[in-house]
Amino acid sequence: MAATDSPARTSDAITGFESTFADELTPLTVEWRGADVPDPRLLVANDQLAASLGLDVDSLRTEDGIAILSGAAVPADGKPVATAYSGHQFGGYAPLLGDGRALLLGELVDVEGRRVDLQLKGSGPTPFSRGGDGFAVVGPMLREYLVSEAMHALGVPTTRSLAVVATGRGIHRNGVEPGAVLARVAASHLRVGTFEFAARNGSVLQPLADYAVARHYPDLAEVPTTGGGNRYAKLLERVVERQAALVAQWMLVGFVHGVMNTDNTTISGETIDYGPCAFIDAFDPAAVFSSIDHGGRYAFGNQPAVLKWNLARFAETLLTLISPTPDDAIAVATATLSTFDAHYERHLYDGLSAKLGLADTFVEHEVIDDLLTLLAAHRADWTGAFRALAEELRGRSTPLDILLPREASTPWLARWREALARHGRDEAATADAMDRVNPLYIPRNHLVDEALQAANDGDLALFAELLDVVTNPFERRVEWVKYTSPAPEEFNSSFQTFCGT
Template sequence: MSIAPDTTVVLGHRFATELPEIALRWQAESAPDPRLLVLNESLAAELGLDPAWLRGPDGIGLLVGTRLPADAEPVAQGYAGHQFGGWVPRLGDGRALLLGELIDTDERLRDLHLKGSGRTPFARGGDGLAAVGPMLREYLISEAMHALGIPTTRALSVVATGRPVQRETLLGGAVLARIATSHLRVGSFQYVRTAGDLALLRRLADHAISRHCPGAAETENPYLALLDSVVAVQANLIAQWMLAGFVHGVMNTDNMTISGETIDYGPCAFMDAFDPKTVFSSIDSFGRYAYGNQPAIAAWNLTRLAEALLALISDDQDRAVELATESLQRFAPLYSAAWSAGMRRKLGLGNEVDDTVAQQLVDELLGMLESERVDYTSFFRGLASGEIDPPFEVWAARWRSLDPDSEAMQRANPVYIPRNHLVEEALAAAATGDMEPFHRLLAVISSPYDERTGYERYAEPAPENFGRCFQTFCGT
């Protein structure tokens, strides 16, 4: 690891210092021929980083982890996880590194993390590398989520490494630089709890409280308050996924953050035709992480977090279980409230509309959307413009009688999402060295609510034959 000269970048190492037992010091592999493919200049400015410097050799060295400030302490983080329901006690950053923490222009602490930077001792036989396509996918989808107002980790850059990556075929290698309020996961707590080190578990929980819910430290039971906080932010997050038609695809406990940010955009995609059974992941054979299962899986994951925290919540096991259960039981009403409020916004319904009436309207609509195989995003945006398909006329007459606010609907329903056929088109072009389709799609989805002349194809559903066979892959 060489030192980046002439730079004012300061990388803290709070995680590595406070939790060295789960922070394995490691270094990124060299990149033979690094080439910047895309840089998030607005995010760079938000982080206090100079975009022009990042485009230079020292900046690119930072973005692949090979030229760091002298006091940086890059680490691979340890965590465990339930993967598709199966327990794996040792996962960790097998192809990733936490370079350190930045303080952004709003004085917030943000992680700078790499993906595809080479094998670590957590790699479990993998090569530790990443291909250009999956890293550009994460950049694109995470920026779309941010533009939609959905809590998410964000991509700062994708750099092609000049190193080939062997998958089904030989692909170009890349490193993604990712920004998060932290990379603490449910799996982080499972990892420590499995080791049986109660003092370390307490330090991990204190670290999480300090970073994500400092008010919990002042409560009678800080660790129960931490669980309450994670339950609340995840209920809100999953409701927003569902409202947007987003399918994460790999909701393992190591992919659920304590912060309530979406993380790990592997086999993810947005629904076209509405169907609760929608699955895009090539490895989700039984539909565990289907669109309609996401709220229940989130609750399942949160139960695993509660189990990991029991010893901190109370010395009395029975009392700890009772308190944790009460906390977990808040998920369903919190999720329901966030979902219902979001559906009201999508339908332009004011507070004067009775809850029962609104819920009946929503339930009937979702049933019709599923039976008619209607494009989810287009339907709601069209509704705001008065576009009603014939099968929905009777339903729409009742909806119109409630005096919906069409302008509010346009602010709640996007015109543009990263539609799967357009994403694949952009990634295929990028694989040949043509980044223009990627940048054009990125520009469109970065302003998802603003309809623009000349961009009609970006609002159109996928061709029917595409949707029937589309799958996504984790990229490892």
């Protein structure tokens, strides 16, 4: 294990680091550094993201740049730390989790003035490793890179991926697999689990809440900490709203997170931790892909309810800050949590209305609900269905007929066209508008699996092409036609994802 008092190689290949979290919330951090790396090799780097962070793109590819991205070297102006947090995992409380295989290198201020974290994932054991080896392997790190960048291209709030570095270290998982480190960029790594740890461990809770406000909701900084308009009650309101919007966006693109523990629920409202994640092909609220979700707790259709449950755990951590009178604090928190369903439904149905070309705000409740029932009954491809509906408006019926029997779709199509007419929607213009919000390409599970297996064997060509496709999700190209098809049924019947730990 890397020791904090052993000599550390430093480099200025990546500069500009600050450490406000570590400086202001020291009780939540342990200074640490990554393990040595036998044979670092850059697998993929995100030049566009690097430029937006004000980094020298060429420096990332130098020996020193790769050393920082692998954890083998410490930035000259950085102060790497492992952070502490708790969490409810599959409903059970774990009082101490923390960064068991990650290091927060520090914070960078991007070219638009936004503060972000740069964290390494898979850089070796830390004091929070809980018996694990602290390392990661190529497949899961490339999956997070691919899926997080696809989510960004789809407009879903998310952490992003700067690079993946192969370490040259063999890691024991299912046999020996090649090791890798992911460099992840986030608005912050503040989690519900961070608050759960702080609430049970002394006087750091209020400084943490104030730090979260300053970093993510700075307009609340002037709100009083007591009395009417309580700052911490307002913080809860904002996080509830952002998380409701986030999970609605997951549902709209067919994303299944797979491990929605409270330590994977951010205060910023970003998607974080692409472990056993997947995208649905057939529309199925019961869809589960994670090998560890035996009871379907985190199934596709359960995600909004789980998110609300996680936010209740967040609310519990803030009770003493909201009011010194427990009954008053509980009343405020309960009232705020009760708004989640309305926030979620508004975001979901606004999105569904836009996907159907009806309007940008929620209309035609029954038309939308009946489509969902129809898609579920026939296990129709979620992503392809909305593109097929746009083609239907253009007079091309074949794409929809592949997904739904014409005798089943005809009555609904008539009602949809009537709804479009009521709202004064020209069919040709509506089809074009639908194509602007409905992706043609997503990270289809069978294609991701194929690309990662090849990458594990040293061939990155399929990964590079798939990355190009999913980061241009709305742009139709003839040569990308295979990326629009759902997986064969024999693949879906046995496919599982793994968290890679």
